[in-house]
Amino acid sequence: MSEPFRLPDLSTEKDYVGESFAPIYTTTVTVNGGPASHGRASGRARSADGVLDIDLRMPAELGGDGRGTNPEQLFAAGFAACFHGALSLVARQEELDPAPICVEATVAFGRDPDDGGYLLHIDLVVRWPDIDPEIAAPLLQKADSLCPYARMAWQGTPTTITLAP
Numbered sequence: 001m002s003e004p005f006r007l008p009d010l011s012t013e014k015d016y017v018g019e020s021f022a023p024i025y026t027t028t029v030t031v032n033g034g035p036a037s038h039g040r041a042s043g044r045a046r047s048a049d050g051v052l053d054i055d056l057r058m059p060a061e062l063g064g065d066g067r068g069t070n071p072e073q074l075f076a077a078g079f080a081a082c083f084h085g086a087l088s089l090v091a092r093q094e095e096l097d098p099a100p101i102c103v104e105a106t107v108a109f110g111r112d113p114d115d116g117g118y119l120l121h122i123d124l125v126v127r128w129p130d131i132d133p134e135i136a137a138p139l140l141q142k143a144d145s146l147c148p149y150a151r152m153a154w155q156g157t158p159t160t161i162t163l164a165p
Contacts, residue, residue, distance in 0.1 A: 029052060030045070034055075041056075042055075043056040056071065059072075062109070072107040076122075079105045079124070080104060080105035080124070083103050084102075086146040089143075090146070094135075096135075101126065104126075106124075108123075
């Protein structure tokens with residue numbers, strides 16, 4: 001018999017103190033280019049703890065063989081899971097059952113018409129059977145303000161890029 005999952009101790013009221021960013025969790029994933037020397041086409045992604053260890057492949061729509069996970073799938077999974085966690089937290093705070101909640105993230109990769117670079121478009125669909133839309137709307141808004149993936153999408157994320165010595 002497996003052990004039951006323990007809910008995180010995070011809240012919306014007591015998890016932060018101070019004026020600056022304070023990491024609660026940090027992870028590192030390294031991507032190498034593989035045989036094609038191209039992380040998206042033939043790379044391998046491995047987390048520092050080894051729990052994530054997968055081949056990366058280009059989807060067929062981008063000219064790849066489609067035989068592996070691609071960054072957009074990983075991003076969609078992370079976004080959907082994070083938003084689900086935020087919504088579950090706010091639902092519990094309102095004494096609502098989050099068990100029926102399902103979050104679907106669709107990530108589209110395409111060209112930026114302004115400069116020819118690349119952009120992602122994200123669509124989240126929340127399925128929450130039997131919830132009154134008037135009750136759900138403010139909870140979706142609160143989850144949107146809590147979820148770091150959603151905050152990143154709306155506000156941007158501080159990013160540093162450095163060349164290792």
